[in-house]
Structures are given as structure tokens and as C-alpha cells.
Amino acid sequence: MTAPLLRPSDRTFSFARHALVEAFRLAGCKGAEILLPEFICRDVIGAVNAAGATPRYYPVNEQLQPVHLEGAKGAKAVLAVNYFGIPQDLAIFRKYCQENEAVLIEDNAHGFLGRDLSGALLGTRGDLGVTSYRKTLRVLDGAQLYVNDQRFVAKTDPQLEPSRQTDPMSFRIRRSTSRIERRTGLPLFRLLQTTTRGLRQMRTGSSLPVSDPMSEKTLPGSPEPTSSSLNFISRVNSEQEVERRRRLFGEIASVVSGYDIQPIIKQLGSGASPYGFAFIGSAKEAARVRRAVSRFHVETISWPDLPSAVTVDNNHFYRNVWVVNFL
Numbered sequence: 474m475t476a477p478l479l480r481p482s483d484r485t486f487s488f489a490r491h492a493l494v495e496a497f498r499l500a501g502c503k504g505a506e507i508l509l510p511e512f513i514c515r516d517v518i519g520a521v522n523a524a525g526a527t528p529r530y531y532p533v534n535e536q537l538q539p540v541h542l543e544g545a546k547g548a549k550a551v552l553a554v555n556y557f558g559i560p561q562d563l564a565i566f567r568k569y570c571q572e573n574e575a576v577l578i579e580d581n582a583h584g585f586l587g588r589d590l591s592g593a594l595l596g597t598r599g600d601l602g603v604t605s606y607r608k609t610l611r612v613l614d615g616a617q618l619y620v621n622d623q624r625f626v627a628k629t630d631p632q633l634e635p636s637r638q639t640d641p642m643s644f645r646i647r648r649s650t651s652r653i654e655r656r657t658g659l660p661l662f663r664l665l666q667t668t669t670r671g672l673r674q675m676r677t678g679s680s681l682p683v684s685d686p687m688s689e690k691t692l693p694g695s696p697e698p699t700s701s702s703l704n705f706i707s708r709v710n711s712e713q714e715v716e717r718r719r720r721l722f723g724e725i726a727s728v729v730s731g732y733d734i735q736p737i738i739k740q741l742g743s744g745a746s747p748y749g750f751a752f753i754g755s756a757k758e759a760a761r762v763r764r765a766v767s768r769f770h771v772e773t774i775s776w777p778d779l780p781s782a783v784t785v786d787n788n789h790f791y792r793n794v795w796v797v798n799f800l
Contacts, residue, residue: 479617480619482620483618484620485617487614487615487694488605490516490520490692493520493521494692500549500550500600502526504525505548505550506528506529507521507526507549507552508530508569509521510552511532511780511783511791512533512791513552513777514778516689518688519690522690531545537554538561538562539553539565542566543565545569550577551570553578553579553580555584555587557747558585558609559738560589570600579601581596583605586746590744598621600621601619602618602621606702609800610714611800612705612706613644613699615699633696633698635698636699639701646665650665655770663770684778689780714746715746719746722799723741729750732761733754734754734758734759734762749799751797752794753794755793756793762795772798774795
């Protein structure tokens with residue numbers, strides 16, 4: 474079974490941020506407020522600013538559910554996030570939208586291929602939705618805008634012509650070594666990654682890419698997707714990929730069950746396609762998890778880089794969330 478096909482009303486983009494800009498435009502957000510969770514990657518703010526809107530934030534609890542959403546009156550649109558590919562309960566968001574005549578946008582950047590308990594494809598449950606291919610699969614780019622409400626279909630801009638550029642050699646090497654490592658167990662991708670990070674450390678003083686504050690004001694590259702990424706997506710066996718992710722989730726949860734961490738999701742619902750295994754814990758305990766799960770050829774990372782407007786101290790759980798990424 475291949476990946477879900479595009480509906481006539483849907484559109485593809487290079488990055489989910491470009492898809493969000495179009496969603497905000499369709500929702501009529503220019504000059505208005507968009508309600509976002511505090512716990513979100515700062516890159517999303519770039520899409521808000523590009524749409525000429527103003528971000529307004531709501532807090533979330535340690536289960537990543539909204540808190541006091543009903544008190545944030547008057548937003549033109551509200552963003553509901555399927556964190557780490559796990560379906561967000563949309564009931565409270567739908568209630569807010571009904572009471573405030575707002576547009577519900579489902580941010581499914583982490584949940585490509587996932588479904589909720591009713592079988593609904595994530596990204597299709599709000600008025601508008603976005604998903605990212607490249608967060609789930611090793612492609613150069615790729616994102617999708619779901620236009621789910623008939624009010625917006627006629628207003629949607631035509632599909633952009635995909636770019637014919639070829640994937641850079643460095644990307645093709647990363648994808649090939651990752652595929653070989655996953656199939657054979659030979660740590661080729663890990664060796665490449667270690668070498669790349671060592672060179673970055675010497676050049677910049679940091680082994681990992683440093684968060685760029687300008688990402689809150691700019692968007693990456695051109696909005697059109699590359700045809701090579703779309704072709705790759707069209708050949709993906711979605712059932713196999715979802716099964717791989719669910720199996721990894723169970724195996725990693727078992728390995729780290731005795732660790733001093735707080736898993737954010739303890740059990741997967743049927744249909745969920747997890748982005749990774751997310752947990753709250755100290756940097757020391759995250760390093761312990763990283764060592765324990767390395768045999769699965771996965772990476773443990775901190776997420777997200779919070780927006781500059783979200784100021785919490787280092788002890789707040791927002792700053793102590795980690796995810797074993799299944800890419």
C-alpha cells in the first residue's frame with residue numbers, strides 16, 4: 474500500500490511552513506491573531522509573520538494538552554498540534570472555534586501517515602491541516618496542505634509546479650548510508666554523522682546546528698516541492714512504515730522502562746504512526762537513553778527550540794523534553 478494520495482483540493486509545498494502560510498491566508502489571518510501553543514518550534518513563528526498575523530500563545534500541560542484555551546478570546550485561527558505524531562484530542566479546539574468563529578488548523582508536521590482512533594487521517598480533521606513528509610521519511614523536502622472545508626477550496630491557489638532540481642550529492646549519501654545501516658547494522662550513517670558533527674564543532678563551536686532567531690522572521694527557500702521527493706513519497710509502502718514506527722516505539726519503551734524519565738505517551742492508539750518516543754527528563758538521563766537505544770540506529774534529540782516570546786526557566790518541562798527520532 475503506497476502513501477495516501479493528494480485530493481484535488483490539497484496542495485504540496487517544500488516545507489510545512491509554506492503550507493502554513495497558505496493555510497493562514499485562506500483562514501483570513503492577515504492583521505489578526507493566531508492562537509498557538511507555547512510548546513512549539515520557533516520556526517512556526519516565521520510562517521505567522523509571513524502571513525501578516527500576530528502570534529498569541531496558550532500553555533500546555535505535561536500531556537501536551539491545552540490549558541485555559543477558553544480564556545484566549547478573539548483569535549482568527551487556532552493551531553492544534555499532533556505532537557510527535559500522536560493524535561491531539563480536538564474537542565476543546567472545536568468548541569473554541571465555534572464560540573469564537575475561528576478556523577481550526579491541524580498541525581500534523583510530525584504525523585504523516587498517522588490516523589486517530591476513528592480511522593481519520595491526521596491533518597484532515599480540522600478546517601485546514603498541514604503535514605510534513607520529510608519529518609517522517611528521508612526526503613529532501615515535502616509537505617502537504619489539507620483543505621478540508623469547502624469554504625476554502627475555491628480560494629486555494631493553484632498547485633505550484635514542482636522543482637526539477639536533483640537531490641544534492643551530500644543528501645543522497647546520507648540517505649544511502651542510512652538505508653544500508655538500517656538493513657545491515659553496519660554503522661555507516663552513524664560514522665558519517667559523527668564526522669559531520671566533528672567538522673561542525675571545529676568550524677562553529679557547536680556539534681549541532683545552532684537555533685537561528687531569524688527563523689521567526691523568514692521562511693526557508695522556495696515554496697515549490699521537488700519532484701524527486703514527491704516521486705519518492707509516491708512509492709512508499711505506508712503500512713510497512715507505520716508498522717516499523719510502532720514496533721520501534723514498543724521496543725524502545727521496553728528498553729527504557731526503568732529509567733528516571735516521564736514518557737509523554739505511554740501507549741499508542743490504533744492507527745497512530747509515532748514520530749518517535751518522547752519523554753521528559755534531565756540531560757543526564759537523556760544521555761543514558763541515547764546510549765541504550767543506539768542499537769536501534771535512531772537518534773535522541775531535544776525538541777523544540779522555543780519561540781523567543783516563550784520565556785520559561787530551565788527547570789520547566791518545556792525545556793526538558795527529548796525524543797528518540799525514528800527517521
